Amino acid sequence: MNLKNYLKRQIQQQGPISVAEFMQLALMHPEYGYYQKQQPFGKQGDFITAPEISQLFGEMVAVWVAAMWQQMGCPKDWQLVELGPGRGVLMQDILRATKHIEGFHACLSIVMVEQSSALQKVQKDRLIPIHNKIEWHETIDRLLPKPTLIVANEFFDALPIYQYVKANGAVHERVIGLENDALCFTLGAKGVNTQAVIEIAAHESDGKVIEASPASVHIVEQLAAHTTVHGGAALLIDYGYEMPACGDTLQAVKAHQYHPILEDVGEADITAHVNFTALAEAAKQGGSKEQKIMTQEEFLKQMGIELRARLLQSKATQEQKKVIEESLTRLVSPEEMGTLFKVLMII
Ligand code: SAH
Secondary structure, three states, X not given: OOHHHHHHHHHHHHXXXXXXHHHHHHHHOOOOOXXXXXXXXXXXOOEOOHHHHOHHHHXXXXXXXXXXXXXXXXXXXXXXXXXXXXXXXXXXXXXXHOOOOOOOOOOEEEEEEOOOHHHHHHHHHHHOOOOOOEEEEXXXXXXXXXXXXXXXXXXXXXXXXXXXXXXXXXXXXXXXXXXXXXXXXXXXXXXXXXXXXXXXXXXXXXXXXXXXXXXXXXXXXXXXXXXXXXXXXXXXXXEEEOOOOOOOOOEEEEOOEEEOOOOOOOOOEEEOOEEHHHHHHHHHHOOOOOEEEEEHHHHHHXXXXXXXXXXXXXXXXXXXHHHHHHHHHHHHOOOOOOOOEEEEEXX
């Protein structure tokens, strides 16, 4: 049995499934899910994320975390939460870069929110030797009532989205069914219960795909509610868009190439672009006072990435200098990750 056959059988028995259910199963099915069994990261894997490109990225996130911790009045007892930490490289870099800040580490508890048991193991191997108070949770439901800083890189793009499409003037859900024994996208039932989708659909023409991620909205509302009550802030980084934008952003990536979404289910990474306007709105609903959206380029430059790159280069070999320059360009250049990737600060 593989995931594709499992999905086919389920659809045969129970009818078409939502895009959200498809994503959830493709990524997190306990046995066949992509994140449960692969080592997706790095050159040999399917994609490379910013913390895996260069330590510069984690160091700039560390600058933000340290500044926010100071703004909170340097609390002794506080927690740092990372959502979807992959191989744990970002957290490792944050801990290294903040090592010399007095009081920062003493009573810090870390919470890693990770649903994949395979990746939890990788994170534990990397982080347990360097910090003694780390817990792993599968959801954000049990955060402790204390000042909390939250970071997430490429987490929200992995959360399930629903898709809707307008046909003959009516909005239908876009679902996954079977045709000649093959998985295919098809029109589902009419109707939609998300207000934001209804509003966008009113101005769109037939055939346009509209997306919504209630799971993401719910998590951001919860995070904002937590930091509003107990103190703290969140830094969410991902590729995505600000409204108004709509269209089909569901994508599969395998071995650094785009891949047909319904092929090799469970063997390719499946993501959707993040709707930053919707996340900022969710943070506001959760009680946060300030939501700032900027590009990754703006964020990294504000945190001082260029200066840091020069400093590293000043002590590097010719070969290393070149690698630092290339990583810097990759992270900030608008032709690469600089503009597509956005940052949402929730304060
Ligand atoms: N932040 C890392 C990894 C990004 S990949 C980096 O930048 O390299 C997405 C991560 O989110 C993986 O660790 C994956 O297992 C995790 N993840 C995906 N969906 C999740 C969910 N619903 N709950 C918790 N973790 C999830």
